[in-house]
Amino acid sequence: MSSSVIDLVATEARFGAHNYEPIGAVLSRGEGVWVWDIEGNRYLDCLSAYSAVSQGHCHPKILAAMVEQAQRLTLTSRAFHNDQLALFYEEIAALTGSHKVLPMNSGAEAVESAIKSVRKWGYEVKGVPDGQAEIIVCANNFHGRTLGIVGFSTDPETRTHFGPFAPGFKIIPFGDAAALEDAITPNTVAFLVEPIQDEAGVIIPPAGYFTEVRQLCTANNVMLVLDEIQTGLGRTGKLLAEQHEGIEADVTLLGKALSGGFYPVSAVLSNNEVLGTLRPGQHGSTFGGNPLACAVARAAIRVLVEEGMIENAARQGARFLEGLKDIRANTIREVRGRGLMLAVELHPEAGRARRYCEALQGKGILAKDTHEHTIRIAPPLVITSDQVDWALERLATTLTQDLS
Numbered sequence: 514m515s516s517s518v519i520d521l522v523a524t525e526a527r528f529g530a531h532n533y534e535p536i537g538a539v540l541s542r543g544e545g546v547w548v549w550d551i552e553g554n555r556y557l558d559c560l561s562a563y564s565a566v567s568q569g570h571c572h573p574k575i576l577a578a579m580v581e582q583a584q585r586l587t588l589t590s591r592a593f594h595n596d597q598l599a600l601f602y603e604e605i606a607a608l609t610g611s612h613k614v615l616p617m618n619s620g621a622e623a624v625e626s627a628i629k630s631v632r633k634w635g636y637e638v639k640g641v642p643d644g645q646a647e648i649i650v651c652a653n654n655f656h657g658r659t660l661g662i663v664g665f666s667t668d669p670e671t672r673t674h675f676g677p678f679a680p681g682f683k684i685i686p687f688g689d690a691a692a693l694e695d696a697i698t699p700n701t702v703a704f705l706v707e708p709i710q711d712e713a714g715v716i717i718p719p720a721g722y723f724t725e726v727r728q729l730c731t732a733n734n735v736m737l738v739l740d741e742i743q744t745g746l747g748r749t750g751k752l753l754a755e756q757h758e759g760i761e762a763d764v765t766l767l768g769k770a771l772s773g774g775f776y777p778v779s780a781v782l783s784n785n786e787v788l789g790t791l792r793p794g795q796h797g798s799t800f801g802g803n804p805l806a807c808a809v810a811r812a813a814i815r816v817l818v819e820e821g822m823i824e825n826a827a828r829q830g831a832r833f834l835e836g837l838k839d840i841r842a843n844t845i846r847e848v849r850g851r852g853l854m855l856a857v858e859l860h861p862e863a864g865r866a867r868r869y870c871e872a873l874q875g876k877g878i879l880a881k882d883t884h885e886h887t888i889r890i891a892p893p894l895v896i897t898s899d900q901v902d903w904a905l906e907r908l909a910t911t912l913t914q915d916l917s
């Protein structure tokens with residue numbers, strides 16, 4: 514490593530809170546599926562900023578929209594109208610079949626906003642006694658890092674010493690519809706769940722689970738809130754992961770790829786009832802729905818659709834998964850995935866997944882470990898067959914090594 518890499522890493526460590534443990538490379542440039550570090554080494558990005566850069570790094574059309582808008586108007590606050598918000602609403606609603614949209618910034622804010630909205634709906638529409646609303650969530654969930662959210666996490670690292678936490682959440686196992694049925698009471702306002710638990714290691718629920726979940730929610734007048742912040746916008750090979758089971762959520766949360774990685778943009782999408790309960794002054798965000806965010810998001814969803822990225826995710830995801838399954842390595846316990854949301858789970862004896870991610874970096878691939886033994890693979894949705902094969906070759910040589 515040159516001294517400047519060492520300097521930058523050391524400076525980060527000296528001044529920054531140590532709430533991340535980055536892998537070596539110091540990145541300074543990105544284009545499509547590739548990123549370059551400051552020494553000029555090229556890597557295939559197999560994390561895509563947790564799916565925020567699904568459209569590929571620095572997509573030229575999103576960049577152009579951002580620059581054009583930034584030169585005209587960036588922020589008005591919602592105290593005044595802006596000429597991008599209505600168009601963003603119209604386009605995202607048409608794309609997803611939603612009736613109402615609430616624009617926010619980070620994913621966690623979208624989750625918090627959904628929690629507030631479904632509670633309000635519960636009191637004002639469903640008739641739950643004030644202060645009694647219950648929301649059901651799943652074990653091993655990941656919905657973000659705010660206090661409200663980490664309070665219903667089951668991961669000790671995520672919650673320890675951050676309490677006290679807000680009441681009103683019930684935790685059930687993921688993928689178990691009977692547990693949902695048992696947990697629902699007359700005060701249940703919502704079931705908040707990820708279609709696939711990505712942070713937990715790409716945990717795909719049993720087929721038919723969401724069909725049953727949908728029926729239970731409908732039968733009990735419980736809002737089904739799907740956190741599609743990572744699974745949404747093509748990542749799993751469909752626009753929304755809910756489409757794999759042909760269901761529709763009452764509330765859908767989007768973030769990450771909603772801006773193609775240029776800017777934090779998130780949104781709560783709902784039927785008329787849930788977001789319809791919000792009145793002026795009851796919720797807001799200084800930056801939410803600003804013209805720059807709206808222009809960027811409009812371009813990000815346009816290129817996703819127009820450039821066939823969703824279909825490509827399905828096609829290349831299938832190729833990648835098949836290729837991973839063909840790797841004969843004693844280190845591999847299981848390979849799983851849907852679309853371009855993939856994971857290789859290692860046998861505990863194979864050593865920490867991080868060691869393999871560091872080895873992959875040496876071969877020109879950036880991937881992220883999760884939960885000790887799992888390597889997540891989620892390249893931008895613009896990846897080509899040749900690039901998939903290139904990655905598979907390197908994964909095969911790395912995973913057949915013993916790095917325990």
Ligand SMILES: *Cc1c(COP(=O)(O)O)cnc(C)c1O
Pocket residue numbers: 563618619620621622624655656657658707711740741742743744768769
């Ligand atoms: C990333 C993520 C969030 C939180 O998004 P932030 O923008 O980091 O606040 C919430 N839910 C899921 C499923 C996510 O992957």
